[in-house]
Amino acid sequence: MENKHKVQCYAAPLEGITGYIYRNAHHKFFHGVDKYFTPFVTPKPKKGLNTREKNDILPEHNQDIVVVPQILTNKSEDFIKVAQMMGELGYKEVNLNLGCPSGTVVSKKKGSGFLSDLDGMKAFFDEVFSGVNLAVSVKTRLGMEKPEEIKDLISLYNQFPVSEVIIHARVREDYYKNPVNYEAFAEGFSQSIHPVCYNGDIFCAQDIQEVTKRFPKLSAVMVGRGMIANPQLTESFDCAGDKSLEFSKEDIDYARWKAFLDELCYGYEYIMSGGRNVLFKLKEVWSYMIPLFPECEKYGKKIKKAKTVAEYRTIVNALFREAGVQ
Numbered sequence: 423m424e425n426k427h428k429v430q431c432y433a434a435p436l437e438g439i440t441g442y443i444y445r446n447a448h449h450k451f452f453h454g455v456d457k458y459f460t461p462f463v464t465p466k467p468k469k470g471l472n473t474r475e476k477n478d479i480l481p482e483h484n485q486d487i488v489v490v491p492q493i494l495t496n497k498s499e500d501f502i503k504v505a506q507m508m509g510e511l512g513y514k515e516v517n518l519n520l521g522c523p524s525g526t527v528v529s530k531k532k533g534s535g536f537l538s539d540l541d542g543m544k545a546f547f548d549e550v551f552s553g554v555n556l557a558v559s560v561k562t563r564l565g566m567e568k569p570e571e572i573k574d575l576i577s578l579y580n581q582f583p584v585s586e587v588i589i590h591a592r593v594r595e596d597y598y599k600n601p602v603n604y605e606a607f608a609e610g611f612s613q614s615i616h617p618v619c620y621n622g623d624i625f626c627a628q629d630i631q632e633v634t635k636r637f638p639k640l641s642a643v644m645v646g647r648g649m650i651a652n653p654q655l656t657e658s659f660d661c662a663g664d665k666s667l668e669f670s671k672e673d674i675d676y677a678r679w680k681a682f683l684d685e686l687c688y689g690y691e692y693i694m695s696g697g698r699n700v701l702f703k704l705k706e707v708w709s710y711m712i713p714l715f716p717e718c719e720k721y722g723k724k725i726k727k728a729k730t731v732a733e734y735r736t737i738v739n740a741l742f743r744e745a746g747v748q
């Protein structure tokens with residue numbers, strides 16, 4: 423019997439994009455994702471989660487998919503409270519956000535801002551791991567300022583029963599732009615006693631192949647913007663390591679992409695009041711997807727300018743006709 427290690431595929435959390443409407447639509451039309459991570463929820467001391475956050479994690483909104491709720495906080499009591507609530511809802515794992523680079527988050531020492539406070543993190547983990555009874559994974563960057571920080575961070579994670587360490591191979595200062603740092607990632611990976619998932623700039627099947635070849639013992643690879651741009655990318659994981667796999671535009675199953683985008687549109691229309699909000703959501707998704715379409719510049723501009731959902735539909739239908747889908 424063949425006993426080949428298959429790297430898992432995780433769908434990254436992207437605030438404003440990968441809410442439950444997106445996750446369900448993706449799962450309905452594309453396979454390959456082993457876990458979908460929710461965009462972060464931020465527990466407020468007395469109020470807990472807001473309505474949007476609660477809706478996103480409601481079990482009835484997340485049927486038949488493996489979902490890991492992500493929590494952004496540096497307060498152990500808030501984390502424990504929300505993690506327990508997630509456990510009661512049936513979730514098996516929660517994820518701690520240690521990567522968000524936004525100024526307002528970092529200034530409160532949350533997200534990647536927490537990474538510069540090792541003592542604070544240690545106290546946080548001491549309490550969290552004595553207070554929760556479900557798996558806790560972390561999504562970390564290499565550090566706040568310098569990639570070498572990953573060594574002390576991994577030493578810290580090694581002291582606790584973290585279920586998995588997802589490393590976005592950048593520091594906070596890089597935001598999402600500067601090149602990923604494979605060397606520093608390799609350092610952290612080799613030092614970790616926990617399963618490690620790679621994250622950062624996986625945009626095509628070849629990228630999956632390269633990273634899994636370079637780090638064959640990875641537990642998983644997480645895809646974010648690459649999956650939004652090409653929702654079919656997750657299916658390349660089934661064949662990662664297979665040399666014959668070279669995804670090109672000809673492999674795009676535009677009919678499925680259309681069905682997926684229609685589903686997204688219906689989903690947002692169902693839960694949002696006002697076409698403007700629906701269009702805002704769809705336009706954000708299209709800003710990632712448009713480069714993989716024929717006549718992308720012309721249609722990209724038209725979609726951006728659409729004022730109503732009806733107008734949007736007319737433009738998108740014309741674009742799919744260009745791509746050969748009636």
Ligand SMILES: Cc1cc2nc3c(=O)[nH]c(=O)nc-3n(C[C@H](O)[C@H](O)[C@H](O)COP(=O)(O)O)c2cc1C
Nearest residue numbers: 434435436437461462590622623624645646647648
């Ligand atoms: C618009 C946007 C929203 C994001 N929201 C979150 C979030 O809620 N939680 C989180 O851990 N990371 C968030 N990220 C980071 C991604 O999950 C991921 O780590 C990053 O984009 C690098 O992976 P990629 O190159 O595959 O996109 C966000 C990134 C973007 C671009």
